Amino acid sequence: MKVLFSLILIVFVTIAGFSQNLKISNDGKYLSTEKGEPFLWMGDTAWELLHRLNREETDLYLNTRLAQGFNVIQTVVLAELDGLNTPNAYGEKPLIDNNPELINEAYFEHVDYVMEKAQKLGLQVALLPTWGDKFNLKWGDGPVVFNSKNAETFGHILAKRYLKYDNIIWVLGGDRIPEEAVHFDIVRAMARGIRSVDTKHLISYHPSGTKIASDYFDDKWLDIDMYQSGHSRISKEYEFIKKVDAKRPFINGEARYENIGDRFWDKSQTGWLDDADARIGGYWSMLSGTAGYTYGCNDVWQMYAIDKEPMIKARTGWSQALQLPGANQMKYLKALFESFPWQQMSNNQALISSENPEDESYIVASIGHKKDFIIAYTPTGRSIQLDFSKMKAKEVKSFWYNPRSGKSKSAGTFKTTENPVFEPWSNGWGSDFVLVVMDANSEYQMPRF
Known part of the structure; x- marks a missing residue:
């Protein structure tokens, strides 16, 4: 069985090859490789990947998602779940004294490992410098550590460190929208810091539920527009694209998670979203005109394990949840559209x-x-x-x-x-x-x- 799985992985790696820098198509509607081939974004939300998993677990996660047909992994450097004060799997915190201008080399050596591994497998990494609670607390652990000065510095530091990689898409935001002038200033400063070094990688923005990035940032640095249709069975994923000026590729960057409570924020919630929800979100998004779709699972985004505090009633260990039906069915969605000029x-x-x-x-x-x-x-x-x-x-x-x-x-x-x-x-x-x-x-x- 191990031999068979290894052969399967070899085939997938051979097909994928090493990652290429992505670019915007000439008509501005979709992503393409450096060779000009259309790139259908098939993402997975692994927000806590860098924070919670060790290297062996990271290999399992990335190899599994590769075999399932995913080509974009969405993850965060300064993670949501107390990512500043709770160490990673190797006992390291990302910043020294929670100062974004002073990074902890030991923590980032692990981030380097994940980036290297993903690149060798041909996987793009949609890399969020920080979760949104570090500049707009709103909810979550925080703490707020950013201002416009250190945000620009942090963007510069990250961009310089990862400039050599061909598999990065920068994603600002982190489940937040700016609500005050200072929030806009921080995000724009971080984009400016990245662009001061890196002009080859694309930049997007991950907003909160039911929001669209370009409604808040119609800036030159925003290469890829993104929306979060949210975790609701009554979400109309096909409606969002009607609300934007389609001058950029448009991605549903967070949709109905498999194995999460339907509208979990509502105390009257009784049902659970399942694989059908994941499929509906995907096909509705693609047929409305998006350039890709991001699958998600409640257990996997947080890398839930029995020794961790479950968020949003997580109930299945992440390694088992990798094999939930919806995740395995995303390759069928991707294969169908790639059989036609979907773009x-x-x-x-x-x-x-x-x-x-x-x-x-x-x-x-x-x-x-x-x-x-x-x-x-x-x-x-x-x-x-x-x-x-x-x-x-x-x-x-x-x-x-x-x-x-x-x-x-x-x-x-x-x-x-x-x-x-x-x-x-x-x-x-x-x-x-x-x-x-x-x-x-x-x-x-x-x-x-």
Whole structure:
């Protein structure tokens, strides 16, 4: 079994190769590699990775996520869970006397190890210099240690240290929005510190729940726009992109976490978000026009273990939670979109001619720019009728794609003058399906698992 797992990892590493610096596409809508190949951001939130895991545990985490198809790891240098005063796995704290201008070399040697390991595996690291409670306490442990002067210095220190790496995306914020002038000053100072050294890595901003980065920072340094759709089953992930001027790649950087309480902040919360929530958030985001999606798990972001205080009712150890169904199903989402020119899709709800109430079963559809394929997603198995006249082909072939397994089967061949109703073979919560329609003469291939 160990030999087989090693072979699988070798295959994945060979495919991924070493990381490349990412850049913005010419049209500004998506990310691409240095070679100009579209890069679909498939992220995972590992906020406490640098703070709580040792090197052996880090290897397990990164290797597992690589094998599951993830290509971006989101983590934090000055972590949320008392990241300044509780030492890392090696007994080291990140700062000397909690001064952002004085870093502890021993702590950062471990950060270096994680960056090196991720780069060798071909994984991008969306690296947050700090969690937001270090400049806007709001909630959490803090303490607030930043002002505009030391924030610029800290940004400069980090940028200089990690300039040589090809696998970094800087992410400011940390589950916060600025509420006072001083907060804006601190964030802009940190960006300025990074840019004083580093002009090759992209910068984004991670806002708090239901917020959009560019609503607060429409600055030149903001290369990637990001939103947090939040941990709610009634979240409409497809709505956010309608609220922005799409001049930057747009990423759903934190969505419904698997294994977290639905709207956990509400005392009346009774249910738990599951793998279906993770899939819905992903397909709704991608089909609305985002350049990527970040999966998350309540147990994994905090690297919960039985000897740790559980946050938000964490209940499964992180190493076991790595294998929750939603995490393993993200590779099917990624593979489906990468089988088509996803970066050239356009959301078009007029494609759907059947009734489509805007509830948890809302169908979202997108069409390729050549009008040669349509992808439509039904979250609970609601039937779909599409307007084929919006395609250029005279005849189309259709497929049902199962987002739980990555398997597909034919749904028939039709003239574009026909108006068939596509009825999934199951419905209800967890019975989500993807309908793919393409020109009968196209060379697109459905993924194979």
